[in-house]
Amino acid sequence: MSIDKRPVTFMLLAVLAIMVGTLLTTFIPLFVGTVVPATDKVVPYKPLEVEGRDIYIREGCNNCHSQIVRPLPFETARYGPPSTLEESAIDRPHLWGSRRTGPDLARVGKKYPAAWHYLHMKSPQSMYPQSNMPAYAWLADAKLDSRDGEKKMKVLGYPYTSEEINALEGKTEMDALVAYLLRLGKEMKP
Amino acid sequence: MANEIRYEYDAVKGFALSSLFWAIVGLLVGVLISLQLVYPQLNLTSWLTYGRLRPVHTNALIYGFTVPAAFSLFFYLVQRLGRVPLAYPGLARFTLYLFNVAIVLAALSLFAGMSQSKEYSELEWPLDIGVVILWVLFSINIIATIMKRKEEQMYVSLWYILATVVGVAIVYIGNNIAVPVSLFKSYSAYAGANDANVQWWFGHNAVAFVFTTIPLAIFYYILPKSSGAPLYSHRLSIVGFWSLVFAYLWTGAHHLVYTPLPDWIQTVAIAFSIFLIAPSWASVINGYGTLKGQWEQMRSNYLVKFIILGITFYGLQTIQGPSQAIRAFSALIHYTDWVPGHVHMGTMGWVTMTVSAGFYYMLPRIYNTELYSIKLANLHFWLVLVGQLIYSVTMWITGIRQGAMWQAVDNDGALVYANFIHTLTPNYPFWNMRTLGGVIFFAGFLVFVYNILKTIRNAPAARQA
Amino acid sequence: MTFKAWLYFGFTVVLALVLAGLMVYFFRSKRKDRVESPKYRMLEDDE
Numbered sequence: 001m002s003i004d005k006r007p008v009t010f011m012l013l014a015v016l017a018i019m020v021g022t023l024l025t026t027f028i029p030l031f032v033g034t035v036v037p038a039t040d041k042v043v044p045y046k047p048l049e050v051e052g053r054d055i056y057i058r059e060g061c062n063n064c065h066s067q068i069v070r071p072l073p074f075e076t077a078r079y080g081p082p083s084t085l086e087e088s089a090i091d092r093p094h095l096w097g098s099r100r101t102g103p104d105l106a107r108v109g110k111k112y113p114a115a116w117h118y119l120h121m122k123s124p125q126s127m128y129p130q131s132n133m134p135a136y137a138w139l140a141d142a143k144l145d146s147r148d149g150e151k152k153m154k155v156l157g158y159p160y161t162s163e164e165i166n167a168l169e170g171k172t173e174m175d176a177l178v179a180y181l182l183r184l185g186k187e188m189k190p
Numbered sequence: 191m192a193n194e195i196r197y198e199y200d201a202v203k204g205f206a207l208s209s210l211f212w213a214i215v216g217l218l219v220g221v222l223i224s225l226q227l228v229y230p231q232l233n234l235t236s237w238l239t240y241g242r243l244r245p246v247h248t249n250a251l252i253y254g255f256t257v258p259a260a261f262s263l264f265f266y267l268v269q270r271l272g273r274v275p276l277a278y279p280g281l282a283r284f285t286l287y288l289f290n291v292a293i294v295l296a297a298l299s300l301f302a303g304m305s306q307s308k309e310y311s312e313l314e315w316p317l318d319i320g321v322v323i324l325w326v327l328f329s330i331n332i333i334a335t336i337m338k339r340k341e342e343q344m345y346v347s348l349w350y351i352l353a354t355v356v357g358v359a360i361v362y363i364g365n366n367i368a369v370p371v372s373l374f375k376s377y378s379a380y381a382g383a384n385d386a387n388v389q390w391w392f393g394h395n396a397v398a399f400v401f402t403t404i405p406l407a408i409f410y411y412i413l414p415k416s417s418g419a420p421l422y423s424h425r426l427s428i429v430g431f432w433s434l435v436f437a438y439l440w441t442g443a444h445h446l447v448y449t450p451l452p453d454w455i456q457t458v459a460i461a462f463s464i465f466l467i468a469p470s471w472a473s474v475i476n477g478y479g480t481l482k483g484q485w486e487q488m489r490s491n492y493l494v495k496f497i498i499l500g501i502t503f504y505g506l507q508t509i510q511g512p513s514q515a516i517r518a519f520s521a522l523i524h525y526t527d528w529v530p531g532h533v534h535m536g537t538m539g540w541v542t543m544t545v546s547a548g549f550y551y552m553l554p555r556i557y558n559t560e561l562y563s564i565k566l567a568n569l570h571f572w573l574v575l576v577g578q579l580i581y582s583v584t585m586w587i588t589g590i591r592q593g594a595m596w597q598a599v600d601n602d603g604a605l606v607y608a609n610f611i612h613t614l615t616p617n618y619p620f621w622n623m624r625t626l627g628g629v630i631f632f633a634g635f636l637v638f639v640y641n642i643l644k645t646i647r648n649a650p651a652a653r654q655a
Numbered sequence: 656m657t658f659k660a661w662l663y664f665g666f667t668v669v670l671a672l673v674l675a676g677l678m679v680y681f682f683r684s685k686r687k688d689r690v691e692s693p694k695y696r697m698l699e700d701d702e
Contacts, residue, residue, distance in 0.1 A: 004344045004428075004693075007336045007352060014353050014435055018360055021439025021462075025455055026364075026391040030384050037382070054375070058303035060241025066525055070448035074597045077605050085450040088382035093307050096386050096449060100525040101227065103610040125230070130615045134226075134233035134240060148371050155369050155377055271697060345693040414698055421694040425681045428690065432677060 037085035041189050044090065044158040047149050047165055052180025054152075055173050056095070059136065066097030067106040067184065080107040080185065087187040092156060102133060107185030117178045139174040146171070197269045199556040201282030205262035206549060208290055210639050212254030215297070217632045219247040224625040228618045237301040245312040246300045252310055252400060253321070254293050256541060260404040261285070261328055263548045264351050266556065267411055268332055271348055272339025278331050285327040292320045304374050308389045310396050311365050315376040318366040325362070329355045346427040350407035353435050357399030365392030383451050391442035398438035401536055402504075405544035406473055409501060412544075412551050413480055416493040422479025430472025437462045437469065444515035447524060456517075463515040470508035477501035492564045496547035496571060503539030503578075510535070522597065527617065528589025531582045538578035538631055546570070546638055553642055557649035566641040573634025580627030588620040 003010045030036070045053065056062070069075050071082035083106050088094055097104075112120075119126065122140060124133035146168035153160040226232045226240045233239040269276055276282055296317050305312040313321065332355055336348060365388055368376035378385050414421050421427070443451055443459035477498060481487065487494040510532055514523055523529065554561050561567065595613040598606035607613045656664070681690055 002343070002689075004349070005342050007333065007344065007348075010344070010349065011333075011352050011356050014349075015356050015360070017432065017436040018357060018439050020436065022360070022364070022391065025440050025443065025458060026388055029387060029452070029455065030380065036384065057305055057307040058242075059239065060244060060303070060305060060307075062307055063241050063244040068449050070521070070524075072448060072521055073603075074599060074605065077599070077603070078596070078608070078610075083450055085383050088386075088450070090381055092381045092385065093378035094382050094385040094389070095307060096446070098309065098445060098525065098529065101614070104525075128611050130611060130618075132227055132230045132614070132618075134230050138236060148375065152371050152375075152377075155371050270700060341693075341696060343693045343696075345697045347697075411697070414694065415700070418698070420698055424691045424694045425687070428681050429674075429678050433674060 037089040039086070039089045041086055042089050042187055043183075043189055045156070045183070046179070047146070047153055047160055047168055048171060048176050048179040049183050050152050050156065050158070050180075051144055051146060051149065051168065051171075051173075052176035052178065053095075055139070055177045056180055057093075061105075062095050062097040064099060064101035064133070066100050066104045068096040069104060069106045075104075079104050080110070084188075090156075090158070105181070105184055109182045109184040109186050111185075114178050114182060117181050118174065121174060121177065136174070136177075139177060140172055142173040144168060144171040144173050144176050195269075195273060196275055197556075198276035198279040198282070199266070200279065201276070201286050202262050202265045202552070202556055204283070204286040205258040205265070205289070206553060206642075208286065208293075209255050209258035209262060209545075210549075210642065212250055212258070212293060213635065214639065216247055216250030216254055217628075217635055219243050219250060221625065221628050221632055223247055224621065224628050228621045228625070237303070242301060242303050242305075245305060245309075246297060248310055249296060249300060249312060250293075251537065252396070253296065256400055256404060256545070258289060259545045259548070260354065260400075260407075261289070263408050263545070263552060264328075264332060264354075264404075265335075266552050267347055267351065267407065268335040268339075271341060271345050271411070272335060273341050274335060274339050276331060277334030277338065281327060282331050285324060285331070288320075288327070289324055292317065292324060295320070299374075306366070306368060306376065306378065308365060308378070308385075309393055311362070311389070311392060314374060315366070315368050315370050316373060318362075318368075322359075322363060325355075325359055329359070345410070346421070346424060346431065347407045347411045349431050350403040350410065353431070354399050354403045354407065357395065357403065357435070361392045361395040361399065365389060383449070386446055386449065387443060387451055387455065390445040391439070393445060394442040395438055397536070398434075401541050402434070402438075402470075405500065405504070405541050408544050408548040409473065409477065409497060412493070412547050413477060413497045413501075416491065416497070416547070416551050417481060417484055417487050419480050419482075419484050422476045422482070426472050427476055430469040430476075434466065434469035434472075437466050441466065441515070444520070447515065447517055447520040460515045460517065463512040467508055467512055471505060474501050474505035474508075492567050492571075493547055493550050496543050496550065499571075499575060500540050500543035500547065503535055503543065507532070507536040507540055522593040523589050524593075526589040526593045526596075527585040527620075528593065531585025531589055534578065534585070535582045538574070538581060542574065542635070546574075549638075549642060554645055557646055559645060559649040562641050562644035562648060566637055570634045570638040570641065573630055573637060577627045577629070577631025577634055580630065581624055582627075584620045584623040584627065588617045592617060 003013060069079040069083045076082060122137045123135050124131040149168045150165045223240050223243045265276055265282060296313050299314055299317060300312060304314045306314060332351060367379040369379060370376040380388050410421065440462035441459045443455045444463050447456050488498060513519060514532060550561060550567060592613050595607045600606055
């Protein structure tokens with residue numbers, strides 16, 4: 001039995017070795033209840049929030065901000081209650097992030113009003129002189145391109161009304177982003 | 191008998207030069223984003239902001255430097271270890287052409303903000319399909335050449351090549367299953383915690399099958415060939431190989447410690463991360479053992495010190511990684527600078543040192559000439575080593591310090607540094623040190639590229655190698 | 656111990672046995688030459 005003389009057998013064994021860990025830790029949990037939380041308690045995204053989330057992704061905000069509060073005393077003291085499975089249950093893709101150059105944003109929607117976000121996004125340095133966050137003033141001048149607005153809601157499977165879709169007209173990218181930021185922390189139905 | 195086998199080196203040369211070019215692009219972006227973290231005014235326009243450039247940096251160095259370097263060196267290795275010419279040279283040339291087109295489109299798409307947001311897998315779905323096609327074309331050549339090899343028993347480098355071929359395919363496809371909305375936008379097929387779990391199953395196994403098995407395949411070939419000493423123990427590498435390939439797939443969730451992902455997945459990931467020390471150090475022991483009684487070559491043979499430092503950084507990397515996966519330590523350093531410090535010891539230390547050794551060994555041979563300057567090679571070595579150490583050490587310092595500041599509570603339990611910005615600003619002087627480390631590393635890399643280009647220019651006119 | 660704990664324990668034991676089997680199989684002295692030989696042949700090259 002010398003597999004080092006049979007490349008095809010060798011590759012099949014390598015695939016087998018790879019699939020064991022893959023199935024048990026990643027594939028099976030896709031269907032097992034522990035990692036598939038109930039989504040009925042989660043407030044679906046509105047069309048404007050979906051557009052805002054896409055801008056958050058486009059600008060790569062997750063490269064500096066995480067959206068996950070760990071169940072550790074110093075984290076809950078700083079950011080609020082620990083994140084739960086349900087809170088990100090309908091997020092496609094997830095935005096938990098892996099770096100905190102800036103603070104965690106999982107509950108920022110409850111911390112600041114819209115006006116704060118508009119000013120801060122326009123010029124972070126005006127509020128925190130030493131902040132290293134780029135200024136996103138240009139988002140306020142960019143008209144929101146909502147041609148795919150309805151299709152996005154269909155693909156994501158979120159309920160929507162045509163009024164909400166039509167309301168996207170005339171909004172700026174800043175409006176959408178702030179709408180998304182205001183939702184962070186308010187995912188669960190009361 | 192020497193030239194009886196007509197080896198095919200066109201694609202080998204093409205991919206080597208492509209990888210050096212895109213490495214420079216990736217390193218330049220790295221220096222820029224390092225500066226941007228301290229001087230936000232350097233976020234000049236929308237498509238040059240940190241948020242869009244960081245994925246350009248990671249993708250340019252993973253898919254623009256490491257992958258084509260692997261294509262180049264693997265096309266060389268399968269021919270030399272099999273004693274047969276490349277199966278489909280025409281296909282290899284086409285793969286080279288398609289690769290450079292795809293990498294340009296990838297860079298432009300990231301500048302434009304087209305991103306799936308998943309780290310090291312940001313490319314949007316049309317480019318994902320391009321990457322898969324490229325990988326299939328590469329794999330056809332690798333497998334076909336191995337199938338018609340003359341040397342029946344496969345040496346360990348070929349195992350790691352085969353593991354790379356199947357491993358990257360499985361994890362890349364698995365993580366990029368997405369539902370398109372338009373040509374430029376798609377949503378992940380998975381949601382929330384599952385999406386995070388699949389992402390980091392991919393994330394850590396991109397590390398396994400790009401940043402580990404590729405340099406290991408190069409290391410196991412170049413060390414014996416350049417030192418003339420046979421590998422310490424081929425049997426040890428067998429056990430190391432199979433336990434590495436098996437164990438790596440369990441470890442993705444150590445990126446998600448203390449998240450809502452179920453505890454059993456986290457614990458299994460931590461346990462296997464610690465287990466992984468053994469198979470990783472099988473290669474480190476093989477490296478040191480091979481040089482038993484030959485350590486004088488560290489001085490006399492310029493190439494050997496690249497490989498030995500590379501495998502040493504691999505040894506350090508595979509001890510530091512498991513230690514930071516443990517919950518107690520992860521609570522302190524997760525989300526801090528410690529992690530990029532760890533990442534860059536692996537990439538700047540292990541991967542680039544070993545790939546450089548591969549090119550130093552291979553390129554003079556396939557161009558039928560001598561290396562232009564060993565002095566420059568030594569300069570490259572010291573610049574890269576010093577640059578890397580400055581980079582990682584400063585990141586570990588700021589990582590621990592900021593992690594501790596986030597945790598600091600006074601005696602009645604209130605946060606000492608409640609305002610986040612107060613934990614951020616002390617990083618700036620260290621981040622300037624990091625930029626210095628990056629610039630020194632980049633200078634070393636430029637010396638390396640200059641040395642290689644001069645070597646190629648001095649090569650005798652296109653005589654069949 | 657709960658059933659799940661036994662499952663974990665059993666799985667760990669199986670893994671350990673497989674690893675031990677691999678090592679014994681490849682490190683047995685009579686197989687040494689065959690398994691070690693590639694490292695010498697890769698050095699002889701038509702350099």
